[in-house]
Amino acid sequence: MRLILRKNDSATSLLLFIYNLYMAKTAKDYIKLSSLLEMMKVFGKSETAIRMSLSRAAKAGLLTTSKQNNEVYYALTLEGNKTIMLWNEGVMQFWERYSLRNSEWDNKWYFINANFKEEKKDIRAKFLDKLQQFGFAQINTSAWITPYHQYEEVRKLIKEYSLEDGIVEIYGEMEIHEDVNSFLDKVFGTRKLENSYREFVNTFSGKLVEVRAVYKDHTFISSGTALQVLHELGWSFFESAALDAVLPRAILSEWAGDQAAYLMRELREMLIEASYKYIEKFE
Numbered sequence: 450m451r452l453i454l455r456k457n458d459s460a461t462s463l464l465l466f467i468y469n470l471y472m473a474k475t476a477k478d479y480i481k482l483s484s485l486l487e488m489m490k491v492f493g494k495s496e497t498a499i500r501m502s503l504s505r506a507a508k509a510g511l512l513t514t515s516k517q518n519n520e521v522y523y524a525l526t527l528e529g530n531k532t533i534m535l536w537n538e539g540v541m542q543f544w545e546r547y548s549l550r551n552s553e554w555d556n557k558w559y560f561i562n563a564n565f566k567e568e569k570k571d572i573r574a575k576f577l578d579k580l581q582q583f584g585f586a587q588i589n590t591s592a593w594i595t596p597y598h599q600y601e602e603v604r605k606l607i608k609e610y611s612l613e614d615g616i617v618e619i620y621g622e623m624e625i626h627e628d629v630n631s632f633l634d635k636v637f638g639t640r641k642l643e644n645s646y647r648e649f650v651n652t653f654s655g656k657l658v659e660v661r662a663v664y665k666d667h668t669f670i671s672s673g674t675a676l677q678v679l680h681e682l683g684w685s686f687f688e689s690a691a692l693d694a695v696l697p698r699a700i701l702s703e704w705a706g707d708q709a710a711y712l713m714r715e716l717r718e719m720l721i722e723a724s725y726k727y728i729e730k731f732e
Contacts (some may be wrong), residue, residue, distance in 0.1 A: 460502030461511070463492050466680050468525055469533045470729040475732050479515075479524035484731040491673035492680070516563070536567065538693065542582040547710060554697040559601065559707050560583065561593045566720040574608050580607050584694040586636045596624075596697055600692070629700075637694050639701065650712055653682060657716045664719040671725040674722035686713045710731045717727035717731070 467488050472478055480488075482503075489499045503523060506512045511529035515522050519597040525533070561580065572610045577593075583602050585593040598620055607616055614698050634640045656678060688708065693706060 454632060459508060460489075460494065460498065461509075462684075463489060463494070463680065464502060464506055465529070465533055465536070466683075467676070469536070470531070470676070470679075470724060471488070471728060471731075472525075472533070474728045477732075478530060479522045480731070482521040482523060485523060488673065488676065488731070491676050514675075517568050518563045539582065542685065543687070543690045543693070543695070545693070546584045546597075546693070547706075550695050550697055550707075552697065555698075556595075556697040557586075557598070557621050558623040559598050559600075559603075560596050562591050562617040563593065564591055564615045565612075566615060567728050568613065569612065569636050576606060576610050576612065576720075581694075585721070586638075586694050588636060595694065596700060633700070635698065638692060642689055642693055643648070646709040649685050649689060651707065652685065653712055653716060656682075657712060660716060660723075664723045670723050672728045673727050675727060679717065679720040679724055682713065682716055 464485075467485070468478065468480070471480055482522065485503065486496055486499055489502075490496075494502070503512065507523075510526055511532065513526050516541075517522065563576065565576075577587075580593050580603075583599045584597055585592050585594040585599075600618075600620070601673075603616075605616065607613060630639070657660060657713045660675075660678065664675065670674065689706075689709070695706070696704075698704075
């Protein structure tokens with residue numbers, strides 16, 4: 450499933466972000482109410498707003514409540530866990546696409562024509578979301594292309610959705626009868642992505658310098674500021690990265706996404722370290 454981004458500062462987004470980080474650090478999918486209140490206040494949320502958000506998340510089936518030793522706990526439901534897993538899957542898929550950027554390109558394109566019978570219409574969106582995760586971009590309503598030969602991945606998808614009689618695949622050289630940059634922009638949205646990545650770099654380059662100087666500092670860690678910056682970082686980066694097919698260097702030698710990815714990795718590593726240390730007091 451393609452990365453689904455909720456409103457940046459929405460309480461649901463923040464709650465799922467906290468649970469995702471907390472599970473990665475502690476392997477627990479439940480958190481005390483008192484701890485949630487303190488962590489959510491890092492993002493400038495009032496106690497009243499936090500309690501209302503928790504109530505909405507419970508009604509939506511993302512969280513469930515229990516009480517132990519006079520302590521109220523909120524735990525992720527199966528649906529809540531699934532939502533976080535889908536996000537993490539989307540993130541991993543981007544980095545897998547990005548790892549292909551430096552591979553040697555053979556000047557061939559992988560073309561898929563996908564037709565869905567009436568009884569298969571309900572799975573069309575899911576199938577096409579998966580194609581996008583593999584780096585495919587849409588040429589028209591039925592045709593998708595990528596510069597990477599994702600044969601095994603597509604085979605598994607076709608089998609999973611029983612689409613053996615609705616897919617035509619071609620892998621080979623392709624003639625583009627227009628300006629290449631214009632084609633790439635029209636199909637892969639390169640111009641908009643380039644501008645978006647440059648904006649990301651301009652925003653977070655200064656924060657990289659700031660965080661590098663303080664991320665091991667006790668005051669910075671205990672304030673929980675790392676959580677706030679980490680959430681903003683991930684949101685801002687994957688708002689662009691989720692839509693990036695990540696083309697080979699042979700096609701796009703200069704790409705702002707490279708600087709953005711490097712910045713993302715370096716800054717995230719420091720923020721994760723500080724965030725985990727902050728979370729330790731809630732274990």
